[in-house]
Amino acid sequence: MPSLLHIDSSADLSHSRSRALTAAFADAWRARGPEYTVVRRDLHVDQLPHLETSALHWAAADRTPEESVAPEAEALRQQVIDELLSADVVVVGAPLYNYTVPSTLKAWIDRVHIPGVLTGGVQPLAGKPVVTIVSRGGTYDAGTPTEDWDHGSPVLHIVLGTALGMKLYPVTVSATLADRLPDLAPLAGHAAAEFADARTTIERLATTLG
Incomplete structure (x- = not known):
């Protein structure tokens, strides 16, 4: 069955634009038929901890003998990775907080950007569609003093698009x-x-991707 991984990170549970758009995507995805399933990860409501150790940044085979990882931390990282690998399409809600992605989303990124597992010569996610919804409180138009202040969109492009190959x-x-x-x-x-x-764009993508 086609599966959507629906990720939210906004701290605003009532009026968030990014949440409204990811929800619209998920609704349009489900409307395609009962076989179109959704796995939800709300990074604000159910927050991931920051990396317990820098060893989690590496594949187990690439860790030094001195680097150890608690079994529960390893299991959590694997759960996050498996969710991403199992999805046919991913939608990510990413409001701009202080000119970058929310820390809750960064904690998720830190658990999937792993050389030797999902990046760094191997790209098991290559070509998988990911829709990123960046909501920005202000404006960042070309030619304005703030045109280069959006540091969230480049993070998503570099990590998801370039490193993971999505x-x-x-x-x-x-x-x-x-x-x-x-x-x-x-x-x-x-x-x-x-x-x-x-x-309109979101709903069109939800009915054509996957």
């Missing part, structure tokens, strides 16, 4: 705080239109 489908929405910050209020209409366009 087929990246990036979706971005901006000015999501236009309804809360007076300085962004003039962009509210533009932000709403961009969100609607993103939802």
Whole structure:
């Protein structure tokens, strides 16, 4: 059965734009038929710990004799890896927090970016579709002082797209705080239109990928 891995990382459980878009993707995926299943990993509600030891960054065969990993930490890492390997399609909600990905998402990335297992000469995930939904409270338009301040999107591109070799489908929405910050209020209409366009794109991808 086709399986979707649905990942969220927003700390906002009520009004998150990234959560709304990943949910729209999952709903459209399920609508394709009862055989289209979803595995959910909510990285904010059920947070992964930071790496217990730097040895977890390496495959077991590449660790030095002095590097040891507790069995439960090894099992958790393997669970996260198996979820990713088992999915036919992945959707990742990644709001921009202080110009980069949330720490909860970074903890997940640290458990899958492993040379000799998923990267570094081996790419068992090569070509697997991953839809990344980056929601940005402000604007980062070309030619503005903040055009280079989005450090979250490059992380996802480098790790998922380049290192893991996945087929990246990036979706971005901006000015999501236009309804809360007076300085962004003039962009509210533009932000709403961009969100609607993103939802249309998301639903189209959910019905064609996999």
